[in-house]
Amino acid sequence: MSVIGIDFGNESCYIAVAKAGGIETIANDYSLRGTPSCVAFSQKNRILGVAAKNQMVTNMKNTVFGFKRLLGRKFSDPHVQKEFKNFPFKVEPRPDGGIGIRVNYLGEDNVFSPEQITAMLFTKLKESAMIALQTPINDCVICVPSYFTNAERNALLDAAAIAGLNVLRLMNETTATALAYGIYKQDLPTPEEKSKNVVFVDFGHSSLQVSACAFNKGKLRVLATSCDAFCGGRDIDTALAEYFCQDFISRYKLDPKKNQRAYLRLLQEVEKLKKQMSANNTRLPLNIECFMEERDVSGDMQRSQMEQLCAETFSRIEKTLRNILYNAKLRSEDISSVEIVGGSTRIPAVKNLIENVFGKQPSTTLNQDEAVSRGCALQCAMLSPAVRVREFSVTDVQPYGVRLAWDQDGDMEVFPAFHAAPFSKMLTFYRKEPFSVSAFYSEQVPYPDSFIGQWYIKDVQPTPEGESQKVKLKVRVNIHGIITVASASLVEKKQEVGQSEGVEMENANENAPNQKCQEQPMDTNGTQEQQNGPENQEEDDKKDKSKDKTKKVLVKTVELPIDSRTHGLSQTELNSFLEQEGKMQAQDRQEKERADARNALEEYVYELRGKLCDGVLRDFIGDEPRDRLISSLDSIETWLYDEGEDQTRQVYSDKLTQLRTEGEPIQQRRLEFELRPGALDDFALVI
Ligand code: ATP
Ligand code: MG
Structure with a gap:
């Protein structure tokens, strides 16, 4: 059984495998290391990856791409409505409000969800890995943008499940990069010394992600992240295409926007031109044969012109870069190095911005395309018994604050933004009857709605004396970065003489044992009021003991059933x-x-x-x-x-x-x- 890491990019995917000798990137059936995130349909079969991209222009209506950004979203979402404008394939609302992608497959109309399309791509990646490694593939770690919310994370897990992949962790992309960087670093400070702070910048196809991490020997701690979910290399392509559209209208009286195929070809050509501009600062030509109305077109561009056309994108990048200093509370002099990954960090103007903001040249210690998948493979090896790797502790963050609400006006922040993750907190309620709690992101998220989930705690009854019961909820940011009420338990405390002391102290945070769990009594007798503010359960227990040392306390906990309403597919x-x-x-x-x-x-x-x-x-x-x-x-x-x-x-x-x-x-x-x-x-x- 092999352990693999998957970088599911909006444009392309990479797979890495952890072996006893180290991490390797797996090549696909075209001997390429990157597999386009592209899924196509024909009369006879599905066409996946490289082959799908190769036939895109001739089978536009049935070639699906850009679906990473549709995961977990509704058809009416303003963000996806904007994405739809770039799609030559048909999209429509599903009965549940989700997104349906309509294609002709086996000669019939079929509607697939973004989760299904993603699963198809995963199937291809799984197959490539199986062929390369000659072993079954099951366990994996898949990356997600750190800004992904619960809905998107759940959708990705559903997609992986459809493809028969067992996801040991959804790992934030920049954290995977940080792990790939840290694990082989020989010169990290000892745990007692001051941490080495490194900033990671991943500028890919559709978004920009930045993180600041503190490294010591054997561990990394993410301090903060900053992201622009709506700014990527493709925005540069769009700006260049817009320029050439105007140019062709005025010089050739041809409007590429009136012909989807022509526009798609233009996008492909300007992308090539953009890449050439990263390496050459001369005037570069753009030639497309038989473009529209059987006419050839040509044009040219120089780097400085591109920089002007994309000024808005560059100013967004600068803002996100500056935000990391603010979010992580670091000054540029506190940062040892700025490591860049992602295809679009090859753009000279982006490197210059990084140098301006952080006062140092960006480093390319890591393989820009493969670092994310390599980090995921490392994490997978750490979580799986199949391969042994060096111990390295990874503490991530939950980028958004999370609030819990109950009754009409009960409300508290459970996790502030950039709280360590994974992490659990125990919250105590005093109730006589079943009740429900809801979780929300407490600040703006790059998703139309801040709702996380609602949990209905069942089977709560008054004590025989008619009093409230103590109900403990475990609210957790789990290993996938998903926020959930992981369990609810009824705590029955009986004082009995002669019984052994049975106070249970739970270590709520099994993945970061150095951080103490907190217990906070919050509500009493259903009066909808917080009881004396947060209190620490640990102290509570000590009080109990000091009161009467001869009395023994027997604690019985009963797991309560929970009905939950969160994002994701039903069984x-x-x-x-x-x-x-x-x-x-x-x-x-x-x-x-x-x-x-x-x-x-x-x-x-x-x-x-x-x-x-x-x-x-x-x-x-x-x-x-x-x-x-x-x-x-x-x-x-x-x-x-x-x-x-x-x-x-x-x-x-x-x-x-x-x-x-x-x-x-x-x-x-x-x-x-x-x-x-x-x-x-x-x-x-x-x-
Ligand atoms: P995302 O991380 O947004 O989900 P991704 O991981 O698929 O997407 P990458 O593979 O990191 O994205 O980067 C792809 C982007 O990098 C594309 O927009 C591509 O045009 C751009 N790119 C690649 N090489 C260069 C280059 N030399 N100069 C400029 N841009 C480049
Ligand atoms: Mg990427």
């Missing part, structure tokens, strides 16, 4: 998607076997004909049967490109078997001839 939906995915995989397999059988037949036809015409078999068959065989090979070839183009696997393999019964005896005669003693002499004679 029924998940099961139906799983079943659908299974069928599609079977269809893909079947289509692959069919294509393989056709190729095998075609190959055999060419090979045998070549050998019969002027090759090694020419003299091992009489003239007349040879001519007959060659002509039947010719007719099979014609058939293959005509009605034989689209037959079942069986038809091809039957034909191949039939041909072999004719071809193999000839091959056999040659073999026997070669093996005869003195064959070489004879062979010389034949020649």
Whole structure:
């Protein structure tokens, strides 16, 4: 069983594997390390990754991309409405308000959710890893942007589940990068020394993420993050495309926006131009043949012009870079180095901005494209018993504050922004009946709504004396960065003489044991008032003990059932998607076997004909049967490109078997001839 890390980027994905010898990046079926986040549909199968991107322009309506940004969102979300403008494929609202992507698959209209499309890509990544490693793949760590909210994280977990992946952790992208950086660093300060602060900047295709981390030997602690979820390399492409649209309208009277295919090609060409501009500061040409109305177009651009056109993007970048200093409470002189990853940090203007803000040149210690996946693979190895890696403790943060609300006006902040994660807090309620609590993000999040979830705690009853019961809720930012009420328990305390002391102190924070759990009594007797403000349960227990040392306290805790309403697919939906995915995989397999059988037949036809015409078999068959065989090979070839183009696997393999019964005896005669003693002499004679 292999452990892998997946960087699911908006533009491309990388997979890394942790092995005893270190971390390796896995190449896909095209021997490329990056796999485009692209999923396409045809009459016969799904086309995934590189192949999907390659046919994008000719199969625009059925080639889906940019779906990372649709995960966990509703159709009406203003952000996705904006994304839709860039899509040549059809989108529509699903009955539950979610997003439906309508494509033609197997000759029929099909509507898929973003989770399903993501699962299809994951299936491809899983397969690439399986082929490369020759082992089953199950456990993995997948990255997410640190700004992803609960809804998006749950959607990603659902997608992974549909693809049959067991996600040991959803890891924040910049944290994965920090781990990939820290684990091999030899010169980190000891735990007693002042930490080494490093800033990581990941400027990718669709967003910008920055984090500040404190390193000591064997550990890293994320101090803060700052992100712009709506600013990425693609915004530069859009600005350049806009410029050329105006240019082509004025010089050629051609408007690329009126033709989706032309606009898509323009976007691809300006992206190439943008990359060239990162390396060259000369005027660079842009030429597109047969662009629109069968006309060729051309234009040019210089780096400084691009920088002017993208001034807004660059000022957003600068703002986000400055925010990290504020969020992490660091001055630029407190930072030892600024490490850059992500394709768009190759842009010289971005590097200059980084230097201006932090007063030091950005470093490229890490592989810019692969660092995230490598960090994920490392984390996966740390969480899995399958591979041993160096111990390295990672403490992440929860980037947004989280509030808990109950009754009409009960409200408290459970986690302030940039609180350590994963982390649990125990909250105590005094209740006589079932009750519910809701969680919200307490500040603005890059998601239309701040609702996290609602949990209904069942089976709460008054004590036999009619008093309130003590109910402890465990509110948790889990290993995936998802906020949840992990459990609710009823605490029955009985004082009995002669019984052993049974006060339970829970370590609520199993993943960061150095941080103490807090218990806060909050509400009493359903009076909707907070009782004397937060109080520490630990002290409470001490008081109990000091009051009467002879009395023993027996504590019994009973787990209470919880009904929850949060984001994510229901089990029924998940099961139906799983079943659908299974069928599609079977269809893909079947289509692959069919294509393989056709190729095998075609190959055999060419090979045998070549050998019969002027090759090694020419003299091992009489003239007349040879001519007959060659002509039947010719007719099979014609058939293959005509009605034989689209037959079942069986038809091809039957034909191949039939041909072999004719071809193999000839091959056999040659073999026997070669093996005869003195064959070489004879062979010389034949020649
Ligand atoms: P995201 O992190 O936003 O989900 P991603 O991980 O797929 O997306 P990356 O692979 O880090 O994104 O970066 C892709 C972006 O980098 C694209 O917009 C691409 O045009 C840009 N890019 C790659 N190389 C260069 C270069 N040399 N100069 C400028 N931009 C580049
Ligand atoms: Mg990325």
